[in-house]
Structures are given as C-alpha cells and as structure tokens.
Amino acid sequence: xxxxxxxxxxxxxxxxxxxxxxxxxxxxxxxxxxxxxxxxxxxxxxxxxxxxxxxxxxxxxxxxxxxxxxxxxxxxxxxxxxxxxxxxxxxxxxxxxxxxxxxxxxxxxxxxxxxxxxxxxxxxxxxxxxxxxxxxxxxxxxxxxxxxxxxxxxxxxxxxxxxxxxxxxxxxxxxxxxxxxxxxxxxxxxxxxxxxxxx
Amino acid sequence: xxxxxxxxxxxxxxxxxxxxxxxxxxxxxxxxxxxxxxxxxxxxxxxxxxxxxxxxxxxxxxxxxxxxxxxxxxxxxxxxxxxxxxxxxxxxxxxxxxxxxxxxxxxxxxxxxxxxxxxxxxxxxxxxxxxxxxxxxxxxxxxxxxxxxxxxxxxxxxxxxxxxxxxxxxxxxxxxxxxxxxxxxxxxxxxxxxxxxxx
DNA sequence: AACAAAATTGAACACTGTTCAATTATTTTT
DNA sequence: AAAAATAATTGAACAGTGTTCAATTTTGTT
Numbered sequence: 001x002x003x004x005x006x007x008x009x010x011x012x013x014x015x016x017x018x019x020x021x022x023x024x025x026x027x028x029x030x031x032x033x034x035x036x037x038x039x040x041x042x043x044x045x046x047x048x049x050x051x052x053x054x055x056x057x058x059x060x061x062x063x064x065x066x067x068x069x070x071x072x073x074x075x076x077x078x079x080x081x082x083x084x085x086x087x088x089x090x091x092x093x094x095x096x097x098x099x100x101x102x103x104x105x106x107x108x109x110x111x112x113x114x115x116x117x118x119x120x121x122x123x124x125x126x127x128x129x130x131x132x133x134x135x136x137x138x139x140x141x142x143x144x145x146x147x148x149x150x151x152x153x154x155x156x157x158x159x160x161x162x163x164x165x166x167x168x169x170x171x172x173x174x175x176x177x178x179x180x181x182x183x184x185x186x187x188x189x190x191x192x193x194x195x196x197x198x199x
Numbered sequence: 200x201x202x203x204x205x206x207x208x209x210x211x212x213x214x215x216x217x218x219x220x221x222x223x224x225x226x227x228x229x230x231x232x233x234x235x236x237x238x239x240x241x242x243x244x245x246x247x248x249x250x251x252x253x254x255x256x257x258x259x260x261x262x263x264x265x266x267x268x269x270x271x272x273x274x275x276x277x278x279x280x281x282x283x284x285x286x287x288x289x290x291x292x293x294x295x296x297x298x299x300x301x302x303x304x305x306x307x308x309x310x311x312x313x314x315x316x317x318x319x320x321x322x323x324x325x326x327x328x329x330x331x332x333x334x335x336x337x338x339x340x341x342x343x344x345x346x347x348x349x350x351x352x353x354x355x356x357x358x359x360x361x362x363x364x365x366x367x368x369x370x371x372x373x374x375x376x377x378x379x380x381x382x383x384x385x386x387x388x389x390x391x392x393x394x395x396x397x398x
Numbered sequence: 399a400a401c402a403a404a405a406t407t408g409a410a411c412a413c414t415g416t417t418c419a420a421t422t423a424t425t426t427t428t
Numbered sequence: 429a430a431a432a433a434t435a436a437t438t439g440a441a442c443a444g445t446g447t448t449c450a451a452t453t454t455t456g457t458t
Contacts, residue, residue, distance in 0.1 A: 030414080050415075109308070153387075161356055192389065240408070
C-alpha cells in the first residue's frame with residue numbers, strides 16, 4: 001500500500017519533471033499533469049497537499065541532482081581552483097536545466113511562501129556549505145562571523161545571479177558567456193576580500 | 200478625448216499602484232483593479248493591450264521614481280563615495296517599495312516575456328548608466344570593453360540581489376542588515392577589480 | 399432632433415488551483 | 429466464498445484568473 005502510494009508519487013514527480021523540462025514551468029498545472037500521467041486531478045491532491053508542495057518535492061530532486069554533480073568533482077589542493085570548479089559545475093547545471101532551475105528559483109520570490117519547507121531549506125543549504133569549506137581555507141584569518149558574512153553575500157549574489165542566466169533578457173550581454181559571468185564575479189569578489197581584509 | 204483617455208489611464212495606473220503597494224502583487228488582477236477603480240474590466244483592456252502591458256507601464260513609473268531619487272543625490276568628488284551613495288539610494292528605494300519592486304523584478308523572470316518593451320528597457324538602462332559614470336572614473340586604465348563587462352557583472356549582481364532583499368527568505372541573514380549586504384558586495388567587488396586589474 | 403461615431407460595458411470562454419461526495423478497489427471479517 | 433469494512437481514486441463543481449467582443453451607452457456631428 002505504501003509501496004503503491006510511493007509509486008504513484010514517483011510517477012507523478014517523474015512525469016512532472018518531464019513536463020517542466022520539455023515545455024517549461026508554465027506547463028506544470030494540475031490538469032496537464034493529470035493528463036500526462038494518466039492519474040486524475042484528485043489523485044495528485046491525494047499525494048501532495050497542493051501544487052506548491054509538489055513543486056517543493058520537485059525542487060528537492062533538483063538540488064539532489066546538483067549535489068550529485070558536486071560529488072563527482074575531484075578536489076584540488078588549491079581552494080581557489082576548487083571554488084572555480086564548484087561555480088563551473090553550478091552554472092553548468094543551471095544552464096543545462098533552465099526550466100527546473102526556474103521552478104526552484106521562482107519559489108523564493110513568491111510572496112505567499114513565507115517560510116520554505118525545512119527539508120527543502122536543508123538541501124539548499126548544502127550548496128553554500130560546500131563552498132564555505134574551500135572559502136574557509138583561503139580566509140583563515142577572518143573571524144568566524146566575518147567569514148560567514150562574506151560567504152553568505154557571495155553565495156546570495158551567485159544564487160540570485162543564476163536566475164538571470166536562464167532569462168532571455170540576459171542575451172544582451174553577448175560579450176561575455178554566462179559561465180564566465182559568474183566566475184568573474186567569484187574571482188573579483190575573492191580578490192576584493194583578499195585585499196580588503198589583508199589576507 | 201485623448202485627454203479623457205489619458206485620465207482613465209492615469210486613474211487606472213494610480214489605483215493599481217495603490218493596490219500593489221497596499222496588498223501586494225497578487226492583488227493586481229483585472230477584476231480587482233476594475234472594482235477598485237470603478238471602471239469595468241473591458242475599459243482596462245481598452246487602455247492596455249493586456250495585464251502585462253499594464254504592469255510594464257507601472258514598472259516604468261517605478262523606474263522614474265527611482266531616477267528621481269538618484270537625481271537628488273549631491274555628487275561627491277570621490278567616485279567610491281558616489282557609488283556607495285547610489286547603492287544606498289537604490290537599496291533604500293527597493294526596501295521602501297518592496298511590492299512595486301517585486302512587480303518589476305518578476306517580469307524579468309517570466310519565461311513568456313521573451314523581449315522586454317523598448318521603453319521599459321531604456322528606463323531600466325538608466326540605472327547602470329549612472330553607476331557606470333562613476334565606475335569609469337575609478338577604472339580609467341581598463342579598456343572600454345573590459346570596463347563595460349565588469350560594470351555589467353556588478354550591476355547584474357546588485358539587481359538580482361535586490362530581489363532577495365524583499366524576500367522573507369533572507370531573514371535568516373539577521374547578522375547583516377540589507378543595506379550593508381549590497382554595499383559589502385559593491386566594495387568587495389570594487390576592491391577586487393582594483394587589485395586584479397592593478398588600477 | 400436625428401444620425402453617426404466612439405467609448406464603455408459585462409457576460410461568456412478557456413484556463414487556473416482546490417475540494418469532496420460518490421464511485422471503485424482492496425482488505426478484513428464472517 | 430460471500431459479505432462487510434476500509435481505503436484509494438475519481439471528476440464534476442466552485443471560485444478565481446486573463447481575455448474577448450457583441451451590445452449598450454455616451455459623445456460628437458450634421
């Protein structure tokens with residue numbers, strides 16, 4: 001019973017993922033998911049409290065897929081190189097899965113979504129935590145507080161910037177490819193920290 | 200006739216602005232605007248091709264209000280101070296008008312809105328243009344191309360970060376107030392450019 | 399005053415998320 | 429194996445969304 005329930009849940013998530021990837025976030029509606037999956041609208045609401053919860057479940061899968069890519073990275077002795085590699089992988093993932101990432105990013109901007117679900121927030125926090133480890137190697141002299149702050153600002157900037165990477169509006173910036181956009185931000189910021197904090 | 204038409208247009212925009220400011224972007228619907236303004240739904244569509252166009256007209260007003268604040272700034276001899284002042288005013292405006300800014304920012308993330316209207320893009324471009332003037336004073340040695348690139352990255356980072364300033368999700372970052380979040384990004388980035396480009 | 403032109407209207411259409419009584423399927427008990 | 433109890437699934441119905449357009453009302457002209 002729980003088995004079958006999970007199967008339906010998984011099937012819905014898989015079909016929903018397919019829909020989003022192929023046609024975009026606007027196509028992820030209860031009825032279209034119902035049609036595509038073969039399950040009725042009511043069944044969707046049996047498995048998920050509402051469509052927002054469905055999207056959060058989807059976003060957790062997205063973050064897990066990103067984590068998998070991070071885990072494949074072979075660590076270098078240089079923290080700078082590692083950070084650049086992380087950003088590379090991050091941007092690569094976002095650009096390869098624009099619609100899934102849009103689905104994720106949009107949730108953050110919804111005025112209703114006062115507080116993001118715990119499970120989702122936990123998964124999301126894993127990304128900057130990875131960066132932080134390398135970050136700490138470079139800025140040992142900084143106080144714990146200062147380091148955390150600087151890292152948070154960097155991550156927020158990269159994360160929010162990621163939304164623009166998958167927006168047609170960015171196509172004006174033809175001079176610079178999108179991977180380098182983020183790496184320029186990263187390295188300039190790191191350089192600034194190094195000089196301003198005299199590390 | 201054109202007079203009255205403009206009056207309706209202005210009245211609709213004013214009421215819509217009121218609605219957004221008071222109740223949030225979700226309350227800006229054709230019917231609610233119709234009720235609040237006293238004009239029928241059809242009249243709204245007589246004045247604006249669709250709700251998106253209404254929102255763009257609204258966003259242009261928002262950018263003009265921001266421009267007004269910029270114009271009030273007394274220029275300093277230090278370009279660094281001027282840039283900090285601009286960011287101060289920018290962040291201040293965003294925080295004082297969170298719902299209007301949300302309305303603006305959201306348009307950029309809509310997958311349908313392939314290309315933003317020319318009039319809107321022009322207004323939006325005015326903001327980084329202001330920053331660029333001060334930016335150029337500091338980084339004279341940089342090539343035109345390099346300067347433009349660095350400036351674009353900085354502005355994109357600040358602009359995208361602005362969306363987070365008005366998101367409840369950012370409340371975790373209690374350590375740092377939101378004004379300083381952006382100024383930390385600004386000054387660290389400027390410091391990084393200065394050292395990396397040996398200016 | 400009668401006509402012509404323009405502006406305004408709101409019911410109607412197709413869509414959205416969500417609910418919940420009725421149906422169907424499954425499990426348990428007799 | 430049949431009957432009863434329980435659980436899962438359904439889709440019509442409700443309230444909301446953007447948008448259209450024939451019918452009405454208002455305005456301007458002859």
